Amino acid sequence: MSFFACSFFGHREIDMTNELREKIKAQLIDLIEHRSASVFFFGGFGDFDNLCWRVVTELKQKYIFIKRVFCLSDPRHLRADKRPQWLKDEDYEEFIYLDLEFGYWYSRIYYRNCEIIERSDFVIFYVSNTQNSGAYKVLQYAQRKKKEFSNIVSVLSHNV
Numbered sequence: 001m002s003f004f005a006c007s008f009f010g011h012r013e014i015d016m017t018n019e020l021r022e023k024i025k026a027q028l029i030d031l032i033e034h035r036s037a038s039v040f041f042f043g044g045f046g047d048f049d050n051l052c053w054r055v056v057t058e059l060k061q062k063y064i065f066i067k068r069v070f071c072l073s074d075p076r077h078l079r080a081d082k083r084p085q086w087l088k089d090e091d092y093e094e095f096i097y098l099d100l101e102f103g104y105w106y107s108r109i110y111y112r113n114c115e116i117i118e119r120s121d122f123v124i125f126y127v128s129n130t131q132n133s134g135a136y137k138v139l140q141y142a143q144r145k146k147k148e149f150s151n152i153v154s155v156l157s158h159n160v
Contacts, residue, residue, distance in 0.1 A: 006031055007116045009138050010048025010126030010152075021153055024124065031122060032063050039067050041116045043109070044087070048135075053091070055079050066133040067093040073112045113138045123149040124150040 005142045006028070014020070031037035039054045042049055060066050070092045076082045078097050080089060085094075092119065098115040111135070117123055123142050142149050 001002055002157050003039050004035050004037045004092060004121045005039040005041060005119055006037050006122045006124065007043075007120040008052040008124050008126075009043070009047055009113060009117075009135050010046065010052075011050065011128065011130070011133060011135050012046035012048075014047045014051075014126055016047055016051050020126075020152065021051060021055060024052055025059070027124060027150060027152075028055060028059055032059065032066065035122070039069055042068060042070050042092070043073075043113060044070060045109070052124065056092075062066070069094045071095060071112060072097045073108050088139070108132060110137060114141050117142050117145065117147055120147065123147055123150055125151040126153055127151055128153055 028037070041050075042053055044050075044053075055067055056066065060068070068091070070087065072078065073094055075097045077084070077087070079096060083095075098112050098119075117138060125135065125139050125142075127133070127139045130136050139149075139151065
């Protein structure tokens with residue numbers, strides 16, 4: 001079965017404004033209604049991921065078919081009793097581990113994020129040109145892979 005998948009990447013700390021929330025919501029509604037987006041991948045680190053999860057969760061009340069999928073970076077967390085306490089079963093419809101051959105935590109997160117991008121049809125970023133950030137590095141990866149994406153930072157800065 002084919003599905004349209006979307007993922008989210010942004011800086012760990014952001015200014016979470018109503019304008020940002022509404023831009024994300026409008027883009028998600030457009031993806032759901034016009035592109036049949038139904039699967040939303042999350043990595044769960046930082047303000048932007050949390051904001052996107054809250055918006056998708058709100059939209060799930062209207063679009064009950066959408067699925068929130070948490071992409072684990074540690075295979076032990078596939079077992080519910082081994083997951084961090086903040087990662088709750090009721091917050092996601094599915095937990096998956098993307099098998100990677102990298103052992104160090106930072107590289108594991110980066111390569112997990114690259115694999116999420118590989119599986120995504122569309123990626124929503126909140127990334128400034130901060131070359132040392134992980135979010136910027138995965139934005140570059142998405143560009144190299146010619147993935148369809150938007151960068152909410154660019155959208156917001158054009159409205160100023």
